Amino acid sequence: MNKQSDTRFFIIAVIAILIVGSGLLVYESQSVQRGILKTTGDQLRDQLVVRHNMIQNSIESSALKVRFLFSTPPVSGLVRAAQNGGIDPLDSTPTERWKSRLKTIYIGFLENNPEIYQIRYIGEADSGKELIRVERRHSKISAAPDALLQSKGDQEYFQMIRKLPPGEVYVSDLNLNKEHGKLEYPYRPTYRVGMPVYDGEFQFFGLIIINVDAKFLLDPLEQNLHEEYVLYLLNTKDNFILHPNARNNFSFEFGDAPSWEGTFQEQASNGINEKLKQANEIETAQAL
Structure with missing residues (x-):
């Protein structure tokens, strides 16, 4: 899609x-x-x-924001590092430093975009495991520790995004958000917008995806x-x-x-x- x-x-x-x-x-x-x-x-x-x-306008604005997140240097840096033993061959930046920089970017982005409550970078490896997840909960913004990162390879949005060519944007149906397979309460109308991430050989590496609080729409x-x-x-x-x-x-x-x-x-x-x-x-x- x-x-x-x-x-x-x-x-x-x-x-x-x-x-x-x-x-x-x-x-x-x-x-x-x-x-x-x-x-x-x-x-x-x-x-x-x-x-x-x-x-x-809401959809186009969300798509532009995903494109911006996709274009940040840590996204491609993590791809290169993952394929080179954890060190980016372009500038010798290790994986963990790229992740730290990306978490900082995501936290700042959520602080300035109140309609977005979650940003994730999900890799294809380990059944589609989250590499980074930053989210807003009870007005507090934080990055999830590694132990709480989840595999999302079975989710519809993952399967849809991995089929997209480079540069295409995915927008999900509008529904109520679920956490661990159950409806979140209080109910939160949500739609998701994402983009695939490919490596230098145009092989699917993962995806960037945001959760948008649809109440703002x-x-x-x-x-x-x-x-x-x-x-x-x-x-x-x-x-x-x-x-x-x-x-x-x-x-x-x-x-x-x-x-x-x-x-x-x-x-x-x-x-x-x-x-x-x-x-x-x-x-x-x-x-x-």
């Missing part, structure tokens, strides 16, 4: 936002009906464009919305990420996953049919 296809995920999600007005109950004539629908459609389109741009989507509108955000499986009833947010994570087609579309269809029936009755009465 490259940057283009992952951006498509979010664009689909934005198109799937339905902002429903409540003022379409009066049908005096077909021309009035068309006028109301056009005006409402224009308003909805404006709302969609604003939110589309918000999501697009989702909360603004619901702000400045006209009081007559409600907002739905769907993933590519038509499950609700955002729903007017907050209990349905991320319900697919808990095994109870109402979908757009299974819930709202049926209700919307019934509502439209009822409004059309009312419109026909009004027009019939006027004709008499």
